[in-house]
Structures are given as C-alpha cells and as structure tokens.
Amino acid sequence: MVDATALYLIRHGQTEWSELGRHTGRTDVPLTAEGKRRARRAGRLLTALRGDAPPAMVLSSPRDRARRTAELAGLTVTEVTEDLAEWDYGDYEGLTTPQIRERVPGWTVWTHPCPGGETAAAIGSRAARVIERVYAALPSGDVILVGHGHFSRVLVAGWLGLPPTAGVHFGLEAAGVSVLGDERGVPQVRRLNVPAVES
Template sequence: MTGLLYLLRHGETEWSRSGQHTSRTDIPLTANGERRARDAGSMLAGLREDQPLALVVSSPRQRAMRTAELAGLTVTEVTEDVAEWDYGEYEGQSTPKIRETVPGWTVWTHPCPGGESGAEVGARASAILSRVRALLPEGDVVLVGHGHFSRVLVATWLGLAPTSGVHFALDAAAISVLGDERGVPQIKRLNVPPLPERDFPHD
C-alpha cells in the first residue's frame, strides 16, 4: 500500500484577500477563511475516505494551525520546514506595490531582499519531501501550509526547478494531491476548491 500526499493551503486571511505577501506575519483567518477551512475538511475526508494516515504536518503560523483544526485534522508535527517563502523586505507588500520600485518583479523571477531565494525554498521542499516519501508506505501524509511554498513543493515533487511552481495555482483552502503512477511522480489533483457540505453529492 502506498499513500498519497495531500497539500492543504490555509484559509483566507485579510492579506491573502488583498494580495499582500505574508510569510512571518502571523495573522488570523477571516470569517470566510474559517468557513472554507471547515468545508476543506469535509472535502479532504471525502477524498481520503478511510485510508490510513501516517502524518499531519503544519506550519506554525496560526492561519495554518487554525485551518488544520477546523478541517478536523490532528496535527502530529509543527515545523518551520513547511512555512511560507520568506519575502524579507517585501513582507506585507503586494506585487503592484513592489513593482513601483522594481519593474516586472515576481517572487519567481526576482530576489526578495533579506528573505529566501527560490533555491533555498526548494531545498526546504526537497528535505520535507524526502521525509514524506519514506512515510508514504505507511499511509497518507497531509501538509497544511501556504501558497508559494506548496507550489514549490508540487514542482519539486515532479523533479522540476522550484521556480516552476509558477505554473501551479493553489487558492486559499484548496487541496492538491500528489502521488505516482508506477513510480513516476504525478499530480493526482490540483487546486481542488472546498465545497460546502450541503453541495456534496448524496446517494
């Protein structure tokens, strides 16, 4: 039996809604973010059914921890290893604001002064994925974290450069599922939005 890796991005915050880059700043979920986190828990349970669960890892930021709680997950490890990309001096700024002084800036193509490089984020992703792969024979693994870091995780899972994460969307409270086909890394599902429980199909 081989488990799957589930990525759950935290629910909406005021800064995720406004497009402000959020790494170290520890801000709470909005009311909508809490509601969607609960819906994500129902969606996750439906996707996983009754498969064994080997590990649940969360970023230490309250937006991730609260999302895990509302989704009905019991976190077994809290670690900075799955924290968001450190934006350094660009913390709290939106891309249009940064581009007022750095034309054409994106996190994928330009540096974050005082923060992490794409290569550094990729190294963190590679390290956590090495641990995950060792545990997947025991069951599913769930990582509760952040948008940019999770997009780097998807790229790294596929053997791509960290900056290839630009090609994968991951919205607030969305779920992605990574696995393999006969040993070849594969995206099983990407950016699955949480459906309100009332919208779930019933027999």
C-alpha cells in the same frame, strides 16, 4: 512509494492579507470568517477524497493561519515544522506585487530576489527535505501537509522533479486541496487546487 497512498496538500484558509494579495510570510494574520468556513469545508473535502483512515503523518506550518486551518479541518497535527513555513519575503513582507513593481519593474517572486528574505533555491531545499520525509512515511499511509501558497507550489514542482521556479505554473487557492502521488514510481499530480466550496 506505494501507488495506493498519496500526499495531500491543504493551503491555509483565507486571511485579510491573502485576499488583498499582500505577501504574507512571517506575519501571523488570522483567518477571516470565510477562511474558517473554507477550512472546515476543506476537512470535509479531504474525508471525501481519502476516507477516514488515520493518515501516517500530518505536518503543519508553525504559522497560526495554517495550524488553525488544520484544527478546523479536523486534523490532528503530528508535527509543526518550519520547513513548511511560507516563503520569507524579507523587505517585501506585507506588500502587494503592484507595490513592489513601483520599485522593481516586472518583479515576481519567481524571477527576482526578496531583499532580506529567502531565495527560490532556499525554498527548494526546504521543499526537498519535506518531500524526503513524505516518501519515507507514504508506505505507512497518506501524508497531509497544511501550509501556504508559494511554498506549496514549490513543493509541487519539486515532487515532479522540476526546479523551484516552476511553481509559477501551479495555482493554489486559499483552503484548496491538492493530491500528489505516483503511477508505478512516476510522480504525478492527481488533483490540483480542488476548491473547498459547498457542493
């Protein structure tokens, strides 16, 4: 990996479900008006952080909320890939954590299964595939990923060599920008969850 280049993560802008804390995996929920505003701000923030040099690669989740965020941020997506899709919550799709805990006390996505959905190990495998592609592209320039909260948290953990469940330690707000890189070959978090707000 080259120290001067970096991986930039953008979580999609706010949706009605994300604002309410509803688990949103497969369901395509549109951005709110505020989500659109923050997506545009995320684009300006990205330019302030990395300049305007063309990135080596821009990948997006196939969900409309991620692709629309990329568009509003002024990004030209190189490829849309299921590998960047959000955690598949299975039977818990659309439910909040308090609602799930009415059935399964103490439930979290990090410690309990999602019946009919994905496991943390499966998410970790997807993140590992993405990281491998990022490593291959970084010598040619920055890489930008536009995706989702839980998946991106697993990816940050994987970048640091931690297990998928360590993603619980990293918070990512809607339209927040994070920057991952390395220092002389040692993976590092350069910036985490920089908010897309007006300065």
